[in-house]
Amino acid sequence: MNKLTRMIVVLTVIGLISGGILAGVYQWSLPKIKANQVRATDEAVFKVVPGVKSYRSIEHDDLTYFKCFDKNGKWVGTAILCQGNGYQGEIKLMVGVNADFTRFTGMTILEQVETPGLGAKIAEKSFEDQFRGLAARPPIEYVKGVAPEKPHQIQAITGATISSRAVVNIINKTVEEWLKAK
Amino acid sequence: MAEGKVKRNLVFEFTKGLWGENPVFRQLLGMCPTLAVTTSSVNGFSMGMATSFVLICSSTIISLIRKLIPNQVRIASYIVVIATFVTMADLFLKGNFPDISKALGPFVPLIVVNCIILGRAEAYASKHTPLQALVDALGMGVGFTLALTVLGTIREILGSGTLFGVLNFEPWVVMILPGGAFITLGLLIGLLNFIKERTGKPASAPACPID
Numbered sequence: 001m002n003k004l005t006r007m008i009v010v011l012t013v014i015g016l017i018s019g020g021i022l023a024g025v026y027q028w029s030l031p032k033i034k035a036n037q038v039r040a041t042d043e044a045v046f047k048v049v050p051g052v053k054s055y056r057s058i059e060h061d062d063l064t065y066f067k068c069f070d071k072n073g074k075w076v077g078t079a080i081l082c083q084g085n086g087y088q089g090e091i092k093l094m095v096g097v098n099a100d101f102t103r104f105t106g107m108t109i110l111e112q113v114e115t116p117g118l119g120a121k122i123a124e125k126s127f128e129d130q131f132r133g134l135a136a137r138p139p140i141e142y143v144k145g146v147a148p149e150k151p152h153q154i155q156a157i158t159g160a161t162i163s164s165r166a167v168v169n170i171i172n173k174t175v176e177e178w179l180k181a182k
Numbered sequence: 183m184a185e186g187k188v189k190r191n192l193v194f195e196f197t198k199g200l201w202g203e204n205p206v207f208r209q210l211l212g213m214c215p216t217l218a219v220t221t222s223s224v225n226g227f228s229m230g231m232a233t234s235f236v237l238i239c240s241s242t243i244i245s246l247i248r249k250l251i252p253n254q255v256r257i258a259s260y261i262v263v264i265a266t267f268v269t270m271a272d273l274f275l276k277g278n279f280p281d282i283s284k285a286l287g288p289f290v291p292l293i294v295v296n297c298i299i300l301g302r303a304e305a306y307a308s309k310h311t312p313l314q315a316l317v318d319a320l321g322m323g324v325g326f327t328l329a330l331t332v333l334g335t336i337r338e339i340l341g342s343g344t345l346f347g348v349l350n351f352e353p354w355v356v357m358i359l360p361g362g363a364f365i366t367l368g369l370l371i372g373l374l375n376f377i378k379e380r381t382g383k384p385a386s387a388p389a390c391p392i393d
């Protein structure tokens with residue numbers, strides 16, 4: 001066997017074996033990966049819409065939202081998947097609104113890469129909890145340094161105004177899109 | 183007699199990765215994951231384990247097939263073998279440890295280009311028997327994991343003020359940021375060099391034997 005054929009044969013065989021092994025491993029892990037994604041969505045939906053027993057996911061262009069039903073099949077609210085730019089990278093979050101769209105029922109940050117210790121506080125309970133019971137209309141506003149006075153206001157995190165503003169803007173923008181789409 | 187020598191050699195092949203030729207502290211290889219993912223001890227440890235898995239498997243396989251691979255395409259062959267194990271590790275983490283997989287992000291797929299792995303394949307595994315390659319990879323892997331776990335633990339204690347939830351002080355945020363990685367690594371290397379100078383141990387054999 002001359003050099004050239006040998007090179008081709010060896011590389012081809014290695015490639016084929018690798019491909020075969022990887023196909024097997026992929027098949028084995030795919031259901032687990034899918035199950036993890038479903039579980040992550042479940043957790044987020046159940047967290048932002050209280051009393052939900054089942055949900056139906058709806059995709060509309062770029063928008064994904066989840067219509068939530070209680071145990072009697074009554075529509076109790078909607079969880080909306082929102083994403084947009086934060087201070088350092090993309091923020092992905094889930095926000096819940098009640099069925100007649102008067103109040104937000106919760107918010108949870110799914111992914112963020114904000115500055116640890118500052119912007120990353122948007123994922124802490126104390127910030128997320130501000131969105132529970134917040135008036136849905138007019139759009140959310142944020143205040144700095146003082147306690148919120150109006151029902152549609154939240155307090156920005158000290159030292160992380162940009163991240164706080166990003167969360168508010170992402171929610172407001174996505175909710176508008178959802179209102180148009182639904 | 184001959185057997186005794188082989189055994190002692192294997193012990194040396196293992197321990198050199200831990201101290202004398204530690205990939206992070208002595209060879210300064212694999213700096214990218216070392217600096218980027220060691221924000222907590224769990225992250226450092228997981229990254230170390232993933233890299234060790236790839237290193238051990240690929241070194242052994244490469245050593246097994248070293249005589250079949252033509253010299254001209256050896257790097258391409260090594261990379262295919264390494265990439266196979268990296269993809270396996272990535273899928274395994276995604277399926278079984280989704281939180282860790284998320285925390286490590288793109289650094290798991292990037293193990294493919296980690297210079298420790300290709301370095302050991304080219305400098306060691308391609309010239310030694312599978313058993314020697316396995317022991318060498320094991321030592322390097324454990325050394326890498328130890329180094330990353332130490333870095334992660336220090337940065338976690340200082341930067342987040344958390345370790346087993348017993349510490350309570352104002353966290354030093356810079357330690358979690360990239361700057362903290364450089365500071366910690368620099369000080370640790372300095373400390374190890376200091377210890378090495380004090381103990382006056384003779385320099386061990388180079389990590390890339392020329393033969």
